[in-house]
Amino acid sequence: MARNIGSHYTTHRVLGRGSAGTVWLGEGPSGPVAVKVLREDLAADPDLAERFAHERHTLLGLEHPNIVGVHDLVIGGPDARDIALVMDLVRGPDLRSHLERERRLRPHAAVAIVAEVAGGLAVAHAAGIVHRDVKPENILLDTTTPRTRALLTDFGVAKLIDEPRHGGKGGVVGTPDYMAPEIVEGLPPRAAVDIYALITVLYELLAGFTPFGGGHPGAVLRRQVTETAAELPGIPRDLWELMQQCLAKAPASRLRAVELASRLRELLPALEELPPLDLGDPAPADGAGRADGAAEAAVDATDPAAAPGTPARAAVPLVRGAAPDSERATHTRMRVPDADELAGGAHGTARVIRPVGQPRAGSARHGAAARRRRRLAVTAAGLLGAGALGGWLLFSGGEDDGADGLGPAGPGVEQPDDSGAP
């Protein structure tokens, strides 16, 4: 049923749901738009409404072909409880859905997408805006043009929702798989966190899994701080060197967005003919269950991420709590693993990428449930300080609409036990 948002916009049908609210297809004075209506419980927070109003200028000011433009911010509604962002309508899938379908992208396609997003980030960073939640879910693909265009969305929303409520200490909300080590260490997020996250996305597009994902969110955060990304077999040397530089633990060592965009563009011609990286698992055409077991056979049976009923990855929304307008489960509290647990025990938790055709003995198949995507909101308050850990991880759990996830402990990847389940 059509619903009015402010005096200029009408919403018609749901395009998608995120942790912060629901995105609707809408109509405005100049044509179709996407309208993100924040969750009622968030919108009811007067501080949040105030922050959105305060940042109106920033939210509306970013213009770039690779950034989803925000046209308007509506605060009000019949009961004065709506907060809605009116955005460019992007016709096409988000990068998460695209990757789930493709499983792994050709290096040229992956680098082209990431170079475009880096271009958008460069403009935002120059304006002093850090995205803070770069991940495939926040990259939309416009497929209406002859050449698909990638657009980064949700600018500024992470910061607004993340701010401490009443001047108290806020946690850091983010997505463990893409979270830069300095955030885990409690430092304020600067532009370099977006570079780290974006190159993590590139790694995922090439490999089908993130460098440090899998298992307990606390273990993922620990790996972000302590481990080194495994080199992907067959990746061109100069591309890998650039990726390593942007995955550096020290933020100052990473490239700036503008440099990254141009370096990636320079690499493109040499990547044109390359097929997707061969990590040893025949990609199923439909991206659905790998019923023949050829791929699943490589997954470590001890990996909690591979256990039936355990989510394969942790794509994390911005905010805690269940969306009242979605079917997600309510949030759950869990303890951050202590320093010892986070040290990973004697065996560590880094993935080992095996050479093609070399399955690991004693490995087991993924359960169907292990491929489900789960969303978590993580608050990491001073997670790793002087080697000791404190605080809590707060996460909301629930599955999305049943799309198969790309398990970080994907085929061809070993991930020793890092169980730190609550």
Ligand SMILES: Nc1ncnc2c1ncn2[C@@H]1O[C@H](COP(=O)(O)OP(=O)(O)OP(=O)(O)O)[C@@H](O)[C@H]1O
């Ligand atoms: N500007 C847009 N145009 C078209 N569709 C959009 C637009 N913005 C979002 N969507 C759709 O709505 C879905 C939900 O978007 P939203 O930003 O609320 O959540 P998310 O980024 O997927 O997750 P989260 O907010 O939890 O991190 C997206 O996956 C996409 O399919």
